[in-house]
Amino acid sequence: MDSTPIVVDLSSSHQCKASWVGAKAAAVAHLIRHKYPVPFGFCLTVAAYELFLKQNQLDELIAIELGRKNLVDMRWEELWDSALRIRLAFQNSPVPEEVSNGIFEAMRAYDRTSQWAIRSSAPGEDSKGSSFAGLHETILGVSSEDEVLNAVKKVWASLWSDSALLYRQELSLDPRTSQMAVLIQAMCLEDVSGVAFSEDPRGRYLSCAIIEAVRGACAQLVDGALDPNRWILKKPNGEIIHFQQSSEQDTHDDRSLNHHDLIHLLNIIMELEGLMGCPQDLEWTGRKDSLTILQSRPITTLESKPGDKRPWYLSLKPGDETLSKLADEVVNDLIPRLRDEGEQLACEDLQGLDDHELSKALAKRSQKNQFWKQVYYDKFIPFAHGVRRFGVFYNDHLSPKDPYEFLELLKGESMIALNRNKSLAELANQLNLSRPLCEEVINLVNKKSDHKLESTLKEIPGGEKFLRDFKSYLAQYMDVIYAGESLKSKPINVLKTILEHRLLKSDTTDKPLNRSLEEHFFCALPAEQKSLGQTLLGLARQSWRLRDDDNLLVGRIESQLQRAIKESLVRLGVDCSADLPLKEPESLVTPMMKALGVAPEEREVPQVSWVTDTRTGDPKHHQQIGRQLTGQPAAAGLAKGSARLIESADDLGEFRVGEVLICDAIQPMMTQLVPLASAIVERRGGMLIHGAIIARELGLPCVNGISDIMSQVKNGDSVSVDGYLGIVTIGSAEFDLEWANAEPG
């Protein structure tokens, strides 16, 4: 029986079996056999991947990484984290000598080549039934032997990229059986490149081919960095039935394609369709005699079912140029506008408006709320991925032991939440300095007398200043929605948190930037990457700074809508005294506007429902099943404490110093609780989500990604949190039940 070779030459057709070299490389070898112009090169077979995996025990790492939790229950952030850890482990593992020698020998055989293209070629990828263009990595312009080895490791690791893991079912990804071959070809770059489809992939133009062209490398077109010229050509005569000019190119430029070039390409793609037996998607560079085919694969599209958000996640990787433009838009336009609009709406006196004006205010707020939510998804979240882009860049160049070391370079950026916590500490300090004031605040809290706040505190020395600062704190930072309720409308809860902060040692000093790591980072970058490194670090810092601010500011707009809704309900005679969150408040806007627009006697009051029970972990039905739960070790440390579940605005006020904070996810409007906590446990998983980040900054243990944490723990349970291993243990290691049965029965 043949054993699989490590390296095969693309011209060696009998060795280029798809099961050894993957579908992409097998197709390229097929083209070479039929004398098509294809860049020469060789292929690293799946045997090389297997050897690399076994030698470094990476198969076990992948099994542990992907087996930590059922993949179906993993959110995208968790998939991204797993992919990052796998990529770094691949990067930090040596390539077996047998493999590296094979690569170097093959490279030396082509000594006229100075640059290489390193492409993924997984068995099953680019087959007739499935094409997963873009899910795995391609690295262009690689020169030295070391660079080729590094690029090969990145391509291998891309078998487990976050994008590939999103489509794991379609790719049949399995840690025990999935493999990756690597296609290594001479770089071939002409003045014009593009893609060609022998059929319209979207099926709009029948019997037509589509050709797209950009100046320079095809990768810029495939990555979406450049807008191409696009021709729709009738088959077989090549009549141009539609032309769409690129927004970036001049079609009269002599580097664009003329009609002869188009016909030449059309003929080739039609031939290839016949040769390969199905419609083809071709990547090419050059024209006429210099035309080179980079790859040819079957046309397939990733199926997307309604509600499937995976394409949205795939879109979250803006190129560096796009990211810079996005940063400019977000930082200089959107965030200032969002801040201004929030402040403006917060200043409006809704009670002073007549019904007609109130109806208009409601419409305006609803429209603004929708607008900013959309901006949040379209702009703020993609911009937040600037941090991830920097993380990958940092790890690629520094190969650190800790995949999240790069976060050290982002600390110390000023944020709304940090300023808020400083104000909170200042209020707590005022209480510490004045015993009568503190006692009166405790008294008000115990009696839940928020209506007496002003009159009572004014009478006490220091009370007037405290009251002024407290009101300013509420207006500036608490005018946001949590679990459907405005935090500003619950001043007693806020006072409770201030009282707890009184018990903390005040540390409001800004954390300095880690300058020595920054120097180390720039020293490790090759000269030609320093400028990009500077840009990406700058973008990551901007993105990092805004990670809380955008949430808080959008939350403020939502709070203003909520205020208008409540005012309208009161105006329409709905009893709001229960002080509960509304169910689907936005659905009330249109009927309320309608009702406010007619005479009181003709008004149809909309049906209003209130959220009466927000708890998922209802103690009545609680049964302790989980003893030791595992999640992501999101921040190192070990702590033990009493569990406190946070699910509503009222829960925020109940949090006490030293408790273990357990919640769905730490949100920016509740980060004031974090300094009080001994540890954090979250349902939502991810190393770059708010809870994990804040826990790392404060040195608290944090475990996240435990899907059913809210139903497994109840308030008051003794919980230990191991942030080193990602383990949450409920209760003690007792044998009470066994000892209860100790006596002869």
Added chain:
Amino acid sequence: MSNWDEPILGPKFSPEQNTDARTPEAIEHRIKKLVKEQRYGVLSTQGRGQPYGSLMAYALDETLKVGAFATHVETRKYKLLKECDRVALSVDNRSTVGDNIMAIQSFTATGRCSKASAKDYDWLAAMLTTRHPNLKDFITVKSCVLFRVDIFRFFHVMRFQEVCQWIPHQ
């Protein structure tokens, strides 16, 4: 924002769909599956502070409250059981899932042992020999003792470190 979370991934990727449910029913099901698939387990005993483990053929009843095993009177475990009736039984599926640590499941049942009473003998013997027909002759010899185990609770482990406890219905 009240609903600031990024969108879920789609119908097949909803975080609501927790397929590793930690409900009493799900844990019971996993334990029963292990019992069905694995006919042997390690019985832990102790004496004078020294723990001791023995690979045993065992059987558990439908309710998972009562187990049975048999041993010769000259064995170390028999002597230890006379000193201390506290036992633990560990069962795992390494033999069926290979060495993938994340795929291995196991349970440890804690309980208390006693020689099968005359009243219990027949059904316990039937339970054990139905599952282990090759023990039919073994349990009938005079030097062999049939034991009954009353199970207090199960500790089920999966994914290397996830531990759940399950107590058979009283």
